[in-house]
Amino acid sequence: xxxxxxxxxxxxxxxxxxxxxxxxxxxxxxxxxxxxxxxxxxxxxxxxxxxxxxxxxxxxxxxxxxxxxxxxxxxxxxxxxxxxxxxxxxxxxxxxxxxxxxxxxxxxxxxxxxxxxxxxxxxxxxxxxxxxxxxxxxxxxxxxxxxxxxxxxxxxxxxxxxxxxxxxxxxxxxxxxxxxxxxxxxxxxxxxxxxxxxxxxxxxxxxxxxxxxxxxxxxxxxxxxxxxxxxxxxxxxxxxxxxxxx
Amino acid sequence: xxxxxxxxxxxxxxxxxxxxxxxxxxxxxxxxxxxxxxxxxxxxxxxxxxxxxxxxxxxxxxxxxxxxxxxxxxxxxxxxxxxxxxxxxxxxxxxxxxxxxxxxxxxxxxxxxxxxxxxxxxxxxxxxxxxxxxxxxxxxxxxxxxxxxxxxxxxxxxxxxxxxxxxxxxxxxxxxxxxxxxxxxxxxxxxxxxxxxxxxxxxxxxxxxxxxxxxxxxxxxxxxxxxxxxxxxxxxxxxxxxxxxxxxxxxxxxxxxxxxxxxxxxxxxxxxxxxxxxxxxxxxxxxxxxxxxxxxxxxxxxxxxxxxxxxxxxxxxxxxxxxxxxxxxxxxxxxxxxxxxxxxxxxxxxxxxxx
Numbered sequence: 220x221x222x223x224x225x226x227x228x229x230x231x232x233x234x235x236x237x238x239x240x241x242x243x244x245x246x247x248x249x250x251x252x253x254x255x256x257x258x259x260x261x262x263x264x265x266x267x268x269x270x271x272x273x274x275x276x277x278x279x280x281x282x283x284x285x286x287x288x289x290x291x292x293x294x295x296x297x298x299x300x301x302x303x304x305x306x307x308x309x310x311x312x313x314x315x316x317x318x319x320x321x322x323x324x325x326x327x328x329x330x331x332x333x334x335x336x337x338x339x340x341x342x343x344x345x346x347x348x349x350x351x352x353x354x355x356x357x358x359x360x361x362x363x364x365x366x367x368x369x370x371x372x373x374x375x376x377x378x379x380x381x382x383x384x385x386x387x388x389x390x391x392x393x394x395x396x397x398x399x400x401x402x403x404x405x406x407x408x409x410x411x412x413x414x415x416x417x418x419x420x421x422x423x424x425x426x427x428x429x430x431x432x433x434x435x436x437x438x439x440x441x442x443x444x445x446x447x448x449x450x451x452x453x454x455x456x457x458x459x460x461x462x463x464x465x
Numbered sequence: 466x467x468x469x470x471x472x473x474x475x476x477x478x479x480x481x482x483x484x485x486x487x488x489x490x491x492x493x494x495x496x497x498x499x500x501x502x503x504x505x506x507x508x509x510x511x512x513x514x515x516x517x518x519x520x521x522x523x524x525x526x527x528x529x530x531x532x533x534x535x536x537x538x539x540x541x542x543x544x545x546x547x548x549x550x551x552x553x554x555x556x557x558x559x560x561x562x563x564x565x566x567x568x569x570x571x572x573x574x575x576x577x578x579x580x581x582x583x584x585x586x587x588x589x590x591x592x593x594x595x596x597x598x599x600x601x602x603x604x605x606x607x608x609x610x611x612x613x614x615x616x617x618x619x620x621x622x623x624x625x626x627x628x629x630x631x632x633x634x635x636x637x638x639x640x641x642x643x644x645x646x647x648x649x650x651x652x653x654x655x656x657x658x659x660x661x662x663x664x665x666x667x668x669x670x671x672x673x674x675x676x677x678x679x680x681x682x683x684x685x686x687x688x689x690x691x692x693x694x695x696x697x698x699x700x701x702x703x704x705x706x707x708x709x710x711x712x713x714x715x716x717x718x719x720x721x722x723x724x725x726x727x728x729x730x731x732x733x734x735x736x737x738x739x740x741x742x743x744x745x746x747x748x749x750x751x752x753x754x755x756x757x758x759x760x761x762x763x764x765x766x767x768x769x770x771x772x773x774x775x776x777x778x779x780x781x782x783x784x785x786x787x788x789x790x791x792x793x794x795x796x797x798x799x800x801x802x803x804x805x806x807x808x809x810x811x812x813x814x815x816x817x818x819x820x
Contacts, residue, residue: 271661294664305656322663366659 222247222374222405223268227277230263237263239428240277245407245421250400252419253409254452260428261409262302265378268407269299282373295323298372302379304363308352312343315351316366323370337365340395357388364395374405381415393418413448422448426456474635474685475692481624481631482697488623489575490516495539497524502550508561511587512543517579534566541565541576553591617785625700628693629784630753632686633777636712637719638744640682644723645736647674648815653733671812675720679713686712702787711779711793714800718772721807728815747773775800 223245230238238260245251253261266272268281270290279286284293306315316337320330338344341361346354351362360380367375381389393415396406408419416422416436423433432439432455436448443451494512498505512518521539524530533539544562552559563580567573618625651657660670686708693699701708722743730736749755750764751773757765768774775796782788790797 269662271658291664291666294662297662299659299662301655301658303655305651305654305659307656308654319659319663322660322665 220247221245221280222249223251223279223281223407225268225277225279228264228267228274228279229276230260230267230272231275236428238267238274241425241428241430243423243430243433245405247405248400248403249420250396250406250408250418252416252422253407253425254411254413254416254422254448255425256456257411259425261425262378263428264425265299265301265376265407265409269297269376270294271299295370296372297374297376298367298370299376300363300367300378300380302382304360304367304380306351306359306362306366309350311348311350312338312354312362313347315362316369319366320369325370333369333371337368340391340398341365342391355385355388357384357391360384361388361391361395364392368395368399372404374407375399376407378409379411380408381410381412413452416448424452424455426459429459431455431459470639470681471684471688474639474689477635478628478631478689478692478697482628482693488621489572489579491519492517492541492572492576492579493521493539494518495522495524495530495533495542496520497527497530497542497544499547500545500549504550504553504559505545508545508584508587509543511583512580515579515583530564534564537566539566540572541580624697625785626781627753628689628697628699629780630777631693632689633751633773633780634748634753635685635689636682636716637747637773637776638740639685640678640716640719641723641726641740641744642737643678643681644674644720645726645730645740646733647678648724648727649730649733649736652731667815668812671724671808671815674724675717675808678720678723679716682716683709683712699784701784703783704789707789707793708780708783711776711783711797711800714797714804715772715776715779717804718800718807721804721809721811724811725807725814728811747771750774751777753777772800772803 221244223243225241225243228238228241229236241264243251253264255261263272267274268279268286270281270286270293273287281293282296284290284296286293307318310318313334316334317330320334325333335344338347341364343358343361343365346358351359354362364377364380381392384392396408399406408415410416419436421433421435422439424431424439432442434442439451439455440446440448443454445451445454496509498509509520513520522529522533524533524542530542530544533542542562542564544564546560546562549559549561561584563577565573565576615621648657651660690701690705690708694701723740726736726739726743730739750757750760750768750771752768753773757768757774760768779793779796779800782793786792
């Protein structure tokens, strides 16, 4: 049973088709990487799947909920970390986490243990009382992730979460993700770093709103006869562009 | 931020209380007395004895009249021609010229009004003096004497009229600005997207935004009321709970309008401009400075849509007239309907989707 499933999901902004007939199926516990150049439609896809943007056509289900008709119950089960995760910079680390815990109605009895665990994972415990605005970029992203995970979501959407994050924080970040995968959390990950894409179970290459390939990194490399995903994607996009111009 | 929210009302009320008074006193006046007789000096003295005029300069040449008015040394010039007293003594009509700077038409009218009163009093006294001397029986000739009583603001202190209005101005601008920034700000810093993917309902978010701003506005009302009442002795004759209740009802309209602006605008700058687009017409058409009865009929009807107009009526009535719900219920009902509509519209408009 696929946790994320879309059929011909399409979103247009005026003349621009940001997402063009997207069909994907992602099983439970998989980490799926959505890669593509800037403006390819990654963020729009995320917003469609998290129920905050209505599709122009097509349908989608996340965790068994329809992304338009059941958007509200869908939201109890997912977490979405947007490119610029919104932290309240005038609140401290712990106040930010508590705020999101309040919004998701995390019971008091579970809260302390969860917060401790999340802060521990992300190495933020020493900075508990620091204002979010005074954290470094990497720490901000880890705090964003901690906030997003406070209600133990079943599906996690991450939109380029490690952009501009230092390597150490990035490693912390991926360690948390691997732990989540062990707990059968499904992760939908968009990135423009191809080394991160390599770590995903499967990757989808999106370009101008269209999903050009969707397979395991190994298969994609084998099919295109390239050594790295980077070369593979360059050749796939080049192929698509030349086919279109003919 | 805390400073701005709580200090600015006090600063504004101090400015309005001390400086921005519509009472016209100490009008700078120049005197050009060519006649220079006992009578002309008596008239001049009557002007200075009233608290309204202050003589800034005695002129000795005709061309100086133009000069003092041009340079703003005087707002009016009192001019006696030669023969003024001769005419009076000779039982002929004597003329005085009053040259008034009409730039501020309102002030000019008031100056003329005061001057007429002073001259009228002078004439009456002169008449009575002469009657006493020559015709004692004239005293019993019946005449009409108007005795005026000013209710609610007995001494016609303009401050009493304007300070309660300042509550309206401050509460309006603060609640509008804060709420208009509220959602837009979260859009800008990116927290809004995060709130959208949460199970938070639109109405919960709207209430979460409205309640704290409502409390801030109430504290401001208390501040201004305390300063106005204790420091400036503006009477507060009506019920204080009614003042709070009507403020809360009014806040529904401004907070609702602010949030509506906030849901429509993309940036804080845009929201700020939109607030002023709403605030200035609302203030001008509220009756705060310009009486609604003086406006063209069509504009008068337009003011019926202005929530500030109703709140201003309520506030002035509570402060000065001391009337209660029995008199004010229709204004309160209109405000309540407007407020509920505004809140409803902003919650509706705030759909939890982007774009």
